[in-house]
Amino acid sequence: xxxxxxxxxxxxxxxxxxxxxxxxxxxxxxxxxxxxxxxxxxxxxxxxxxxxxxxxxxxxxxxxxxxxxxxxxxxxxxxxxxxxxxxxxxxxxxxxxxxxxxxxxxxxxxxxxxxxxxxxxxxxxxxxxxxxxxxxxxxxxxxxxxxxxxxxxxxxxxxxxxxxxxxxxxxxxxxxxxxxxxxxxxxxxxxxxxxxxxxxxxxxxxxxxxxxxxxxxxxxxxxxxxxxxxxxxxxxxxxxxxxxxxxxxxxxxxxxxxxxxxxxxxxxxxxxxxxxxxxxxxxxxxxxxxxxxxxxxxxxxxxxxxxxxxxxxxxxxxxxxxxxxxxxxxxxxxxxxxxxxxxxxxxxxxxxxxxxxxxxxxxxxxxxxxxxxxxxxxxxxxxxxxxxxxxxxxxxxxxxxxxxxxxxxxxxxxxxxxxxxxxxxxxxxxxxxxxxxxxxxxxxxxxxx
Numbered sequence: 001x002x003x004x005x006x007x008x009x010x011x012x013x014x015x016x017x018x019x020x021x022x023x024x025x026x027x028x029x030x031x032x033x034x035x036x037x038x039x040x041x042x043x044x045x046x047x048x049x050x051x052x053x054x055x056x057x058x059x060x061x062x063x064x065x066x067x068x069x070x071x072x073x074x075x076x077x078x079x080x081x082x083x084x085x086x087x088x089x090x091x092x093x094x095x096x097x098x099x100x101x102x103x104x105x106x107x108x109x110x111x112x113x114x115x116x117x118x119x120x121x122x123x124x125x126x127x128x129x130x131x132x133x134x135x136x137x138x139x140x141x142x143x144x145x146x147x148x149x150x151x152x153x154x155x156x157x158x159x160x161x162x163x164x165x166x167x168x169x170x171x172x173x174x175x176x177x178x179x180x181x182x183x184x185x186x187x188x189x190x191x192x193x194x195x196x197x198x199x200x201x202x203x204x205x206x207x208x209x210x211x212x213x214x215x216x217x218x219x220x221x222x223x224x225x226x227x228x229x230x231x232x233x234x235x236x237x238x239x240x241x242x243x244x245x246x247x248x249x250x251x252x253x254x255x256x257x258x259x260x261x262x263x264x265x266x267x268x269x270x271x272x273x274x275x276x277x278x279x280x281x282x283x284x285x286x287x288x289x290x291x292x293x294x295x296x297x298x299x300x301x302x303x304x305x306x307x308x309x310x311x312x313x314x315x316x317x318x319x320x321x322x323x324x325x326x327x328x329x330x331x332x333x334x335x336x337x338x339x340x341x342x343x344x345x346x347x348x349x350x351x352x353x354x355x356x357x358x359x360x361x362x363x364x365x366x367x368x369x370x371x372x373x374x375x376x377x378x379x380x381x382x383x384x385x386x387x388x389x390x391x392x393x394x395x396x397x398x399x400x401x402x403x404x405x406x407x408x409x410x411x412x413x414x415x416x417x418x419x420x421x422x423x424x425x426x427x428x429x430x431x432x433x434x435x436x437x438x439x440x441x442x443x444x445x446x447x448x449x
Contacts, residue, residue: 014053017041029174045072048423048430050410058405061422061434062412066236066268066386067294070347071423077300077343084339093122093333100338107345108307111277114286119313121306121325122333126267126293127161129304130230133263133289134165135327136308137228140261143315149227150185153217153260157191159237160230160265169230172237189217193241211250223258228289233279233383236268239417240381240388248283261288261312267304268386271295272348272424275358275384282383288312295348295424301340303333353424360431361385364420367435376445378416385424388417389438396445403441409434 018039041053048071050060063069070077084100091098101122109118121136123129134152141149154160156171167175168182176182190209218226229251235241255262264287269279273295276282280290289312293304316325348354361384368389371377379390391397394416401413412419420434 014039014041017053047071047073048426057408059409059422059430059433061404061409061420063421063423064299065294066273066412066421067297068299069271069273069295069353069424070298070300070344071425072299074298074300074347076347077298077340080343081301081336081340085336088335090331090333090335090337092330094328098333098335098338100335100342101333104303104305104333104338104341104345107342108292108305111345112286112290112307116309116311117286117290117307118310119308121308121327122338123304123306123329124302124332124334124337125161125304126265126291127163127166128329128332129267129291129293129306130160130169130263130265131163131165132306132327133230133265133291134169134228136289136306136312136325137261137263139319139325140312140315141227143318146224146259148225149260151221151226152186153214153221153226153229154186154188155191155231155235156188157193157235157238157241158230158232158265159235160232160267187217187221189213191235191238191241192244192247193235193238208244210244211247211254214251215254218254218258218260223260226258226260228261228263229255230263230265232265232267233269233282234274234386236386236419237414239390239414240383240386240419242274242381242383243283245283248280248285252285255288263287263289263291265291267291267293268421269383271298271345272354272357273384273386273421275354275361277354279383296341296344297337298341298344300344301334301337303337303341348424351425357384357424360426360428361387363428364431364435367432368438371439371442374442374445377442382420385426386419386421388414388419389442390417391442391445392416399445400438400441403444404437407437407440409437411438 042050043053044051048059049057051057105120108120123132138150154169158170159172160166160169165183167179168186171188190213192208192210194208233243252262264280266278270292289308291306297303317323365382365387368380372380376391376396378392381388397413397416397418400418401411404411
C-alpha cells in the first residue's frame with residue numbers, strides 16, 4: 001500500500017480555522033453551533049489514522065462516514081485520478097462516453113458474476129443512486145404496460161438517503177421530520193429486528209418479524225401496484241442489523257411470484273465491507289437492481305452506481321419520448337471519479353481486502369462478543385467489518401462513544417449502538433486496539449451508574 005499524509009497546522013491556524021468553522025460552515029447531521037467534535041478539524045490521514053489541526057491522532061474505526069475503505073493517503077488512487085484529470089477531467093455521458101466510465105461499468109458487471117446483472121448507470125451519491133433506482137423501477141413497469149405499479153416497499157428501519165424520495169423510503173424520524181409532505185407511493189414493513197430482546201437475555205423472548213411481514217405489506221398494498229422492494233442486506237443506520245439467513249431468499253421468491261423488482265441497496269455494504277463483494281452474495285440470491293457508493297469511491301472519488309439486469313435496461317428502448325432513460329446528472333460518471341474507482345477496485349483485489357474483511361471482521365466480532373457478559377451490553381452483532389455493540393440505553397452508548405474518542409478511537413453512535421466500520425486495510429493490531437478501547441469504555445459504565 002502506498003500512502004502519504006499531510007502535516008497538521010500550527011496553533012495559530014487552529015484558532016482561525018475554528019472561528020471560520022463556527023461562522024461559515026454548515027455541518028451535516030450535526031447540532032447547529034458546533035465546530036466538529038471538540039473542535040476537531042481533520043487535516044491529514046495515513047492508513048487507518050487521521051490527524052487534526054491541533055496535532056491529535058485518531059484511529060478511525062468509522063472510516064469517515066463508513067466510506068474510507070482504503071484508509072487515507074493512498075498515492076495509487078490519487079495518481080490515477082491526477083493522470084485522468086490531466087488527460088480529460090470528464091465529459092458528459094449524454095450520447096457520449098469516456099474510457100474510465102466504460103471500464104468501470106465493465107468491472108462492476110464482472111464483480112456481480114452474473115451475465116444478466118451487467119448494465120450500470122452512474123451517479124454521485126448513495127441518495128442519488130437509490131432515487132435513480134426508484135425512477136428506473138417505476139418507468140420499467142410503465143413501459144411494460146403496468147403504469148399502476150408505482151409503490152415502493154421498504155423496511156421501516158431501513159435508510160436509503162436524504163433526498164425527499166429516499167427520506168420517504170424510511171420511517172426514521174431524523175430523515176423525515178419537517179419534510180412533509182413527502183412524496184407518495186412508499187410503504188413500509190417491520191424490519192426483522194427486535195430492540196427489546198437479545199440472545200443473551202433468555203427471559204426476554206420474542207420472534208422478530210420475518211419475510212412474512214414483507215408479504216403482508218405487499219398484499220395490503222396490492223401486488224399489482226408495487227414496482228419494487230428495496231432492502232439493505234444489513235440495516236446500517238438502524239444499528240447494523242444483518243438480515244437473517246433465508247430472509248432475502250424468501251423475498252426474492254415473493255418478487256418473482258408477484259412480478260416485483262428486487263432492489264438491493266449496497267451503498268454501505270458493497271465492495272467488500274461484509275466480507276464479500278456484495279452483501280447479497282451471503283444469501284445466494286440475485287437482485288434486479290443493485291446500488292453502490294461508499295466503497296466504490298473509498299472516499300477518494302465521488303461516484304455511485306445503479307446496476308440493472310439486461311432485461312430491465314432493454315425495456316427502456318420502448319420509451320416513446322426518448323427511447324432510453326429520461327434521467328441523469330451533469331457530471332454523473334465523472335471520468336476522473338471513475339478512474340479513481342477503478343484504482344480502488346484494483347487495490348481491493350490486489351491486496352485481498354474482501355477476504356481480509358471477512359477474516360478480520362470475524363476476529364473482531366469474536367472479541368467483542370465477550371462484552372455480552374457486561375450488565376449494560378444488550379447485544380453484539382455484525383457482518384465482516386461492519387459491527388455494532390448495542391447498550392441498554394442511548395445515554396450509555398453516548399458515554400462509550402465519547403470515552404473511545406478520548407482514548408483515540410473514533411466510532412459512530414447510532415441510537416443505543418456504538419457502530420464500527422473501519423477501513424478494510426485494518427491490521428490485526430488495530431483491531432485489537434479498537435476492541436480494547438471499547439471494552440475499557442464499556443467497563444467504565446459501572447462507575448457512571
